Amino acid sequence: MTYHNLLFTLAVLFALWAVMAKKLLTSAIMLALVSVTVSLIFFNLGAPWAGVFELSVCAGLITVLFIGAVSLIRSTEEKHPESRAPFYALPLAAAIFAIAGWFYLPAFFDELASWRRLADGSGTIGTALWDLRRPDLLGQVLMLAAGVFVIKSVFPRRTEK
Amino acid sequence: MSIFAMDWYLIALLMFIGFYCMLASRSIVRQLIGLEIVSKAAMLTVISAGALTANLVMAQALLITMIVIEVVVVAAGLALLVKAFRVNGNADIWKLDGLKG
Numbered sequence: 001m002t003y004h005n006l007l008f009t010l011a012v013l014f015a016l017w018a019v020m021a022k023k024l025l026t027s028a029i030m031l032a033l034v035s036v037t038v039s040l041i042f043f044n045l046g047a048p049w050a051g052v053f054e055l056s057v058c059a060g061l062i063t064v065l066f067i068g069a070v071s072l073i074r075s076t077e078e079k080h081p082e083s084r085a086p087f088y089a090l091p092l093a094a095a096i097f098a099i100a101g102w103f104y105l106p107a108f109f110d111e112l113a114s115w116r117r118l119a120d121g122s123g124t125i126g127t128a129l130w131d132l133r134r135p136d137l138l139g140q141v142l143m144l145a146a147g148v149f150v151i152k153s154v155f156p157r158r159t160e161k
Numbered sequence: 162m163s164i165f166a167m168d169w170y171l172i173a174l175l176m177f178i179g180f181y182c183m184l185a186s187r188s189i190v191r192q193l194i195g196l197e198i199v200s201k202a203a204m205l206t207v208i209s210a211g212a213l214t215a216n217l218v219m220a221q222a223l224l225i226t227m228i229v230i231e232v233v234v235v236a237a238g239l240a241l242l243v244k245a246f247r248v249n250g251n252a253d254i255w256k257l258d259g260l261k262g
Contacts, residue, residue, distance in 0.1 A: 004164070008171040008172075009171065012171055020178075027194050035201065045212045045217070046212060047220065053228050053234045056226060058197075065235060069242055070190060076246070076250065076251055077252065090181055106162045107166075110163055112169075113163055117214065118214055119216035128221070128222040129222045133226075136222065146230060149195065151240050
């Protein structure tokens, strides 16, 4: 219980740090830490497959993509940094949201949780992924193909005229 | 207050931070970072709801699909960022007005 809440609090703190960091590289690394914390929450909630995917893809691949993109644009970003004023106001805004939400949101979420219908909880992730949700896999393959196509069309090979 | 209500309260806070980042920033990289934080909050909601209804198997299958889509969206966004940076010389969303009539 305490560990669980600590992980959620850490995720919020890392997200705050990621948004408020002055350097984009720090932001990317803090985003990776948010991903690591989220994957630990998944393991804690009993979802190891989701945790493994989150850890390998979101904390690994996406961080590499972010760091690659940031290293390409870093010199210009450092020469012309954007205004920091809205980011300094973020802790205040988050605190106002947290205090105002404390009076309404938990009661609403309790009401929401009371509407639940329990599933039987049987089956394995293999059954769900390969038998029950097979069309999803087709969608995932098509999605990855769409991603490759976007990269291919954004960076076309230059042909000499 | 149940443990799920507390979780979702903190998830709401996480989502607020992501939306604030997307609203306040003009840099494309920070827009994508805000999008990532919001999608992390959405993923946590899916798995938390799966744990609440004892249906984690389906929730994980859905989440794997979400992760694949997220990766493609971020890769496409970063590719567009690099292209826009090469064309405009900066990564400011307010300068992305090449198609303005």
